[in-house]
Amino acid sequence: DADVTQTPRNRITKTGKRIMLECSQTKGHDRMYWYRQDPGLGLRLIYYSFDVKDINKGEISDGYSVSRQAQAKFSLSLESAIPNQTALYFCATSEVGRNTGELFFGEGSRLTVL
Amino acid sequence: DQQVKQNSPSLSVQEGRISILNCDYTNSMFDYFLWYKKYPAEGPTFLISISSIKDKNEDGRFTVFLNKSAKHLSLHIVPSQPGDSAVYFCAARENSGYALNFGKGTSLLVTP
Numbered sequence: 001d002a003d004v005t006q007t008p009r010n011r012i013t014k015t016g017k018r019i020m021l022e023c024s025q026t027k028g029h030d031r032m033y034w035y036r037q038d039p040g041l042g043l044r045l046i047y048y049s050f051d052v053k054d055i056n057k058g059e060i061s062d063g064y065s066v067s068r069q070a071q072a073k074f075s076l077s078l079e080s081a082i083p084n085q086t087a088l089y090f091c092a093t094s095e096v097g098r099n100t101g102e103l104f105f106g107e108g109s110r111l112t113v114l
Numbered sequence: 115d116q117q118v119k120q121n122s123p124s125l126s127v128q129e130g131r132i133s134i135l136n137c138d139y140t141n142s143m144f145d146y147f148l149w150y151k152k153y154p155a156e157g158p159t160f161l162i163s164i165s166s167i168k169d170k171n172e173d174g175r176f177t178v179f180l181n182k183s184a185k186h187l188s189l190h191i192v193p194s195q196p197g198d199s200a201v202y203f204c205a206a207r208e209n210s211g212y213a214l215n216f217g218k219g220t221s222l223l224v225t226p
Contacts, residue, residue, distance in 0.1 A: 004157070033213060040123070042203060042218035043158070058213065090157055100165075101146045101207035103214055105157030 003027045004106035006091050012112045019078045021109045023091030030096050032074040033103065034058075034066060037088040046089075049074055050096075081113040117141045118206050120217035127224050133191040135220050137204030140185065145209035149178060149189045152201045152219070161202070162189070194224045 004025045013019055023032065034046040035058075045058030047066040055066060063085060065077045078085055088110050092103040119138045127133045137147075145166045150158035164171040164178045164187065171178050177190045191198055204217040 043216040045213050048213050100163045102160050107157045
């Protein structure tokens with residue numbers, strides 16, 4: 001079983017619909033992140049959370065919101081999806097005190113907005 | 115402005131030869147640099163990292179070189195194997211411990 005699990009893995013939706021992508025982890029890490037991958041643009045940070053009471057915006061947070069329900073769960077919401085939010089979304093975790101900054105990624109959630 | 119740049123979108127190498135993937139950065143506050151490997155339909159996986167106080171780190175077939183004065187790092191894979199075919203992302207972290215900045219990735223194809 002994956003240490004970082006994302007659901008759904010694939011989702012097709014329509015413009016204007018509300019979508020939630022969920023992430024859960026069994027690594028016991030305090031820090032969790034949501035990244036977005038677009039072809040030719042690499043991975044860009046949407047939101048991150050360093051513990052349950054901490055939520056921070058990344059470089060492309062507009063149009064997204066997050067909720068850190070517990071140490072192990074971090075969900076990403078699109079309140080009103082638009083086509084340019086079509087992308088591959090990754091959840092990641094990291095360990096406090098791990099100097100290398102290494103992130104552990106889930107397998108991704110592919111979202112298509114029509 | 116992209117602070118981590120991978121200017122080669124793709125690279126093709128023959129099996130057994132050396133693969134060299136390059137990465138440039140602009141932020142002198144980065145203290146750790148990492149390489150991630152990504153196969154289709156999978157999440158990125160950590161490959162190797164280097165601290166800004168080092169100029170080389172080696173792990174088996176993978177070696178990362180850091181040239182701070184040039185703000186440049188490179189990943190060497192020797193010898194290259196077909197299973198190394200993947201997208202490689204260069205990433206860097208500011209010493210504030212914020213999050214990782216990623217490059218756009220280089221798609222490596224190792225041909226038999």
